[in-house]
Amino acid sequence: AETMGDITAQEAVAIGLNWILAPVVDVNNNPDNPVINIRAFGETTELVGQLATAFIRGAQQYPVLTTAKHFPGHGDTAVDSHFELPILPHSESRLVEIELPPFVEAIAAGVDSVMSAHLLIPAWDSELPATLSHKIVTGQLRQKLGFNGLVVTDALVMGAIANRYGLAEASVLAVEAGADILLMPLDAEVTINAVCNAVSEGRISESRIDESLQRIWQVKSKVYPTWQPGNGQISDDFSASTYILVDKLAQPQAQKTVTKILHDSLQLGESYLPSKSSIKHLRNLIFVQDMLNSPFLGNHTPAVTLPRQLGYQLQTIDSNSELPEVVNSDRLTLLQLFIRGNPFGKLASLSQASQDLIKNLLINGELQGLIIYGSQYTLKQFSCEILSDIPYVFSYGQMPKAQAIALKLLFKDLQIYQSFSKI
Numbered sequence: 001a002e003t004m005g006d007i008t009a010q011e012a013v014a015i016g017l018n019w020i021l022a023p024v025v026d027v028n029n030n031p032d033n034p035v036i037n038i039r040a041f042g043e044t045t046e047l048v049g050q051l052a053t054a055f056i057r058g059a060q061q062y063p064v065l066t067t068a069k070h071f072p073g074h075g076d077t078a079v080d081s082h083f084e085l086p087i088l089p090h091s092e093s094r095l096v097e098i099e100l101p102p103f104v105e106a107i108a109a110g111v112d113s114v115m116s117a118h119l120l121i122p123a124w125d126s127e128l129p130a131t132l133s134h135k136i137v138t139g140q141l142r143q144k145l146g147f148n149g150l151v152v153t154d155a156l157v158m159g160a161i162a163n164r165y166g167l168a169e170a171s172v173l174a175v176e177a178g179a180d181i182l183l184m185p186l187d188a189e190v191t192i193n194a195v196c197n198a199v200s201e202g203r204i205s206e207s208r209i210d211e212s213l214q215r216i217w218q219v220k221s222k223v224y225p226t227w228q229p230g231n232g233q234i235s236d237d238f239s240a241s242t243y244i245l246v247d248k249l250a251q252p253q254a255q256k257t258v259t260k261i262l263h264d265s266l267q268l269g270e271s272y273l274p275s276k277s278s279i280k281h282l283r284n285l286i287f288v289q290d291m292l293n294s295p296f297l298g299n300h301t302p303a304v305t306l307p308r309q310l311g312y313q314l315q316t317i318d319s320n321s322e323l324p325e326v327v328n329s330d331r332l333t334l335l336q337l338f339i340r341g342n343p344f345g346k347l348a349s350l351s352q353a354s355q356d357l358i359k360n361l362l363i364n365g366e367l368q369g370l371i372i373y374g375s376q377y378t379l380k381q382f383s384c385e386i387l388s389d390i391p392y393v394f395s396y397g398q399m400p401k402a403q404a405i406a407l408k409l410l411f412k413d414l415q416i417y418q419s420f421s422k423i
Helices: 002-014 045-059 092-099 101-108 134-144 159-165 167-177 188-200 206-223 241-249 252-264 302-309 352-363 384-389 400-410 415-420
Strands: 067-071 113-116 150-152 281-288 312-318 331-339 367-374 392-395
Touching: 002 045, 045 101, 067 101, 067 134, 092 101, 101 113, 113 134, 134 150, 134 167, 150 206, 159 167, 167 188, 167 206, 188 206, 252 400, 281 302, 302 312, 302 400, 331 352, 352 367, 367 400, 392 400
Parallel strands: 067 113, 113 150, 281 312, 281 331, 331 367, 367 392
Antiparallel strands: none
16 A cells, blocks of 8 residues: 555656545445445455555655545445435444544544545534534544644535535535535636635635635645745656656566456456357356446457457447346356446446346356456355356456456466466
8 A cells, every 4th residue: 555655646746746635544334335335445444544544655755645535434325425415324433433543544644635525424413414514524623633734525516515505505615614625616616706705795704714725835835845825836847756657667577566466366266167168159248337438348358359269259238238138048158247336336236137137147057157357345246155156256457457367267278368468
C-alpha cells in the first residue's frame, strides 16, 4: 500500500495533478455494497486503517494532497449514493468501533483532506446527510476527531444530494456544515451565486468563508511552497523523477511484479479443462456489466482469442441483455464473468436473473468451466458444492494480463498460450 501511494503520487505529479482523492478508508463489511466494494482496502477496521495509513505515507514524499473518504464510512451500505440516499442505521457505539477508526488513523498519519459521504446517519443527525450536516462535519469530524485540514464534499451532482435538496440549497448547507470545497456541482455558477447570496443575506458569515480560505491557502502552500494569494503562476517543472518513474514502470521487473500479484491472488478449483474436446459445439459465454464500458475486452483480448483457438464460439451479454437460451445437450459452455462493484454501476455481484442462468447451465450439465474476474463477492455467491463440481478460476484482475493468466490455469495444455506470456 505504501508503494501504491508512492507511485500514485508520482503519476499525479507527472500529469500535473496535486490532489489525490484517495485513499478510500471505508470498511467494506457489506458484500452487497454496489459502490465501495473492492475499492476498499478490506473488510476489517484494522486492515483498512493499516493499509490506508501506508498509502498516505507513500504519497507524502511528493507535493500532492491526500484524501480520506467517505466520512464517516460508506462501507456498510447496499445503496449507491450516486443514485439514492443510503441510510446507515447503526448506533454511535458501533460507528465508533467500526467506521471511525480508519479515519482516526488517517488523521494521525497526516492526511490532508477528508471527503464527506452522502449518507443519512440517524444516530448523529436524523434530518440531514453527513455532507450537509453541521453536527457531523463540524461536530464529529472537526471537534471530536480534531481534524483541522481540508473538508471536501463528495460530488454534489450525485443523486443522494441533487435529487433531494437542489443545487443552490445543498451548496449553502454544505458550507454551513463545515465543508471547504464543494466538489462537482452540476452548475458551478449556481453554487457560487448561492453561497455569495447566503453571505450577503447574513445566512453564512464572512468569518466562516475566511476559515475555509485559510485552509485552502494552507494546502496550496504545501504543494507549491512559493505560492501566495493573488499569484496564479504555477511552475511547470515536474522534475526529472517523473521520467525515471515512467522508465521504471516499463521495465521487465515491474511487469513481473504485476504478474506475481495476479498469480498470488488467484483462487483455483481442483480440476482443469482439456485443450482438446470431442464436443462439436463449444460456447464462450462472456458476461460484463456494461458492454459499452468494458475497455478490458475486445476481439484482441485473451478472454476472446484464446477460447476461439480451441473452437469456442463467442457470445457476449451484459446486464441490459436478454439472457440467452440455456438448454442444448450437445453444447458445453465456458462462462467468463466480469463483475465488479463500481460507482454508477448499480451492480455489486450477480443479479438474480444471472444466478438463474448459471443454475440452469449446471442443471443441464452445460457449464464446463467458470472464470470470475473482478470481485470476490461474486465468487462467494457460488456454493462450495457447485465449485467442487466444475473447474474454475477467480482473479481480482480484469485486464488482458489477468485474462491470459486465468485461461492458462484453467486449460490443461499451456503450450499454445506462450504467445500471450508478455501481455
